[in-house]
Amino acid sequence: MTRTVVITGLGAVTPLGVGAEPLFERWAAGECGIAEGLGRCADFDPVALLDRKLARRSDRFTQLALVAAAEALEQAGWGGGAPVAPERAGCVIGTGIGGIGTIESQLDVLRERGAGAVSPLGIPLLMANAASGAVAMRHGLKGQCYGTVSACAAGAHAIGAGLRMVQHGDADACVVGGAESALTPLAAAAFASMAATSPTGVSRPFDARRDGFVMGEGAGALVLEEESAARRRGATALATVAGYGATADAHHLTAPEPSGDGAARAMRVALADAGREPADVDYVNAHGTSTPLNDRAETEAIKTVLGDRARGVPVSSTKSAIGHLLGAAGAVEAVATAIALRRRSAPPTVGWSERDEGLDLDYVPDVARALERDGGPAVALSNSFGFGGHNAVLCLEAA
């Protein structure tokens, strides 16, 4: 018998602002944080939000993670100190690429000024596990701590790893999330070179006119706690992480398996892990990247899993409002999904208007949709898929 795990705190920094509330409120209102073809966190001022030393010793992806984690822990009521022993608190934070901004700037230093001028902070800033280490250090989390690296599924894998850690008693709480800041010349050029990004700079998931993803940056963080202990200390359970499923396509380096088989298996595993049936699903927070291939394969996967009900379940993509946050996407989208369940409202796929042949689900056009349910907590799936064929799906339930 595994233990039940609830979310007690949520945090986010996204192109819609600093905070989980601005993310959900503005997305639900149909707003889009993408400007000039990029999802930049324009309101994010690391030196104002962190102290100077911490900001200077962190790549931007780590800075974003630190601010999102602090918000989540504050909401969880950890502001006055952790409610669990430090050794019983873990930290898992995913990223797709890590500190690529540091890699690029230090490579310039190496080429222009030689090896002796390369910063001693180069490695600690660029390493992909820096965000998890920095968050653990700042908040004294002394249990298991590491990063997950699985491209655009990294944030969801981090949440799944933290879920298992608490379910199985390896920890009583775990701070989980994802962070990414890859709006750099090399990353932009490399994604454009493989024709993954949108040449028009518009994120239009599931729409017939979609032509690639829009790069975004940000971080999402969640505090996971064992349910009974959380309730005893009077914490508010914001949602339950009921299930997790992760699979691999083993098909192609970047293209999804066209039938969506790997994605469908991950969705089924997540539902079974939660003890739920496809008929229980009230909302799907899609991976929905706005690439021609993903949105078609994901639609196929949803139809495979939900069967006859598929067209009646609202499916929307957070990426329509903030772009693709790569390794942060799964965490930010889980944050948004948890709030959607709490508010019983599915935000829209912003800008969706032209139906593509075969993409015939309810993508929640124009305005947010009330989530109807007769009895029992509302159930949602949050999908994340990454280059490399990684699929990670979370099943969340309203608490």
Place this chain on the structure above:
Amino acid sequence: MPTATREDVSQRLVEALVDFGADPGEISDDATFEALDVDSLDLVELAQIVEDVYGVELSTADMKRMSTVGDAVDVVVERSG
């Protein structure tokens, strides 16, 4: 390259320490790097700055002699002479 007077070196090092995040109010000749929360990574950066500005390459032995801000100023002035 500027002359490494004690006053000039002191000013450059204080600027660097503030940039590293040390509290300006705590910085004095007698302040230890440990008390200022300036660690070995910061000291490597400090050495890089000294090399850039004064052309002085600090050795590991030099670095070991530096436990306070005043020590570091003395070492840089001495080595640049």
